[in-house]
Amino acid sequence: MSSNLPPQAKVKYQEYLDAGSLEERIKKLEEFLSLVPKHKATEKIVALNRSRLAKLKKEFEKKRHKQKSTQKIISPFSIKKEGIQIILISDFHIPGAGKTSLLNYLTGAAKEKIGKFTPIPEIGIYEYNKIRYQIVDMPSIMEGASNGIGNGKEILSQLRSCDLICVCIDLSRNYEEQMNLLLNELNNANIRINIPPPPITIEKTGSNKIQVLYLTSEAKNINENLDELTERIKEIVHEGGLRNAIVRVYGRITLEKVVDALNPSIVYKKAIIIGTKGDLAHTQEVFENLKKLYSETFPIIIGTSVKKSEFPDNFGEILLKYLDKIRIYTMNSGIIAEKPLIIDKENATVKEVANKIHRSFVELFDHAIIIREADRQKRKKVGTEYQLKDNDVIELHLI
Numbered sequence: 001m002s003s004n005l006p007p008q009a010k011v012k013y014q015e016y017l018d019a020g021s022l023e024e025r026i027k028k029l030e031e032f033l034s035l036v037p038k039h040k041a042t043e044k045i046v047a048l049n050r051s052r053l054a055k056l057k058k059e060f061e062k063k064r065h066k067q068k069s070t071q072k073i074i075s076p077f078s079i080k081k082e083g084i085q086i087i088l089i090s091d092f093h094i095p096g097a098g099k100t101s102l103l104n105y106l107t108g109a110a111k112e113k114i115g116k117f118t119p120i121p122e123i124g125i126y127e128y129n130k131i132r133y134q135i136v137d138m139p140s141i142m143e144g145a146s147n148g149i150g151n152g153k154e155i156l157s158q159l160r161s162c163d164l165i166c167v168c169i170d171l172s173r174n175y176e177e178q179m180n181l182l183l184n185e186l187n188n189a190n191i192r193i194n195i196p197p198p199p200i201t202i203e204k205t206g207s208n209k210i211q212v213l214y215l216t217s218e219a220k221n222i223n224e225n226l227d228e229l230t231e232r233i234k235e236i237v238h239e240g241g242l243r244n245a246i247v248r249v250y251g252r253i254t255l256e257k258v259v260d261a262l263n264p265s266i267v268y269k270k271a272i273i274i275g276t277k278g279d280l281a282h283t284q285e286v287f288e289n290l291k292k293l294y295s296e297t298f299p300i301i302i303g304t305s306v307k308k309s310e311f312p313d314n315f316g317e318i319l320l321k322y323l324d325k326i327r328i329y330t331m332n333s334g335i336i337a338e339k340p341l342i343i344d345k346e347n348a349t350v351k352e353v354a355n356k357i358h359r360s361f362v363e364l365f366d367h368a369i370i371i372r373e374a375d376r377q378k379r380k381k382v383g384t385e386y387q388l389k390d391n392d393v394i395e396l397h398l399i
Ligand SMILES: Nc1nc2c(ncn2[C@@H]2O[C@H](COP(=O)(O)OP(=O)(O)O)[C@@H](O)[C@H]2O)c(=O)[nH]1
Pocket: 090, 095, 096, 097, 098, 099, 100, 101, 102, 113, 114, 115, 116, 118, 276, 277, 278, 279, 280, 304, 305, 306, 307, 308
């Protein structure tokens, strides 16, 4: 054990080594980590033990899962996705942050539930220019939710599959307390917010120990001291339970990211902040401070008041852009469909649209006609790989 550690941490570490049950070991290791000051000299110890902790938790979840699978119940928390799913969350407080009020403002649903405790999710559809957003008003997240407090496991697990998390912050209360609690619970539940997945893959192999490859010039140039980094990565991967593996690095990484990459239960989600109750005293100033503090992690922070009907008219547009999605209108015999198809901008090709309409359309495809109002040449004949843009009209011609 390193001499850089405070004595209480060393004591905790010994307790961890002595602990009998899996639960006890997890608890002691968590306590140990919370006692280690975070700086350069302790970075290695922290990363190693976080990796250890993740492995122990995985074992624990497996054990729990085995016990649970014998008693299957349908959870009222499990929500069937419809359209683009947006989940509203807030901390637990009386009065609430205003989630149900927002749900009602956007969708008309759950009016009678405003100001009341809502123990299970409330759902409504917010339609914006024929784009359907499913708005889910989740029960509040309590401190310790990630450990199961207040149905926390059920609530947090729903967030893993949504399209966007909407963090509702009551501007008439201390915003930092609310943000810290929520971000902490999300992080503990292995939900990472507004960051891309780490540029690293770890592939289990049959032999050859652990190899680390830096595959882009970026990975080679920006990561400091490659030999040292390679050794640390090997230790972490080994500690995570792999004896033989190929680690591929594509960009800048930290040891923390290596630990994340080893953990398959981590998901990466987009989130925005909605400040609520902007009509109450001093909330304007609070909102400005909230923006200052979080705008680096949250590109979209909106101040609102449902009491004064202050809410962006183009909310649906803001969401679509932020989620990197575009709308495509199909045309059949010269008639343009009212409802757009929503697809990811990243792979918005003609083929993707054809596939969405019917799988056989790709095989039967001959050509497509694209109508793009913004272009000088409005009408174009194109093939399957053609890149589409927001608001394109497409007519598929089959063989
Ligand atoms: N002044 C003001 N009060 C609000 C606003 N939005 C919600 N509230 C009130 O805050 C309380 C909690 O609202 P609710 O939507 O039930 O919060 P939830 O617990 O997060 O679902 C209720 O009394 C609402 O009337 C707002 O924009 N302005």
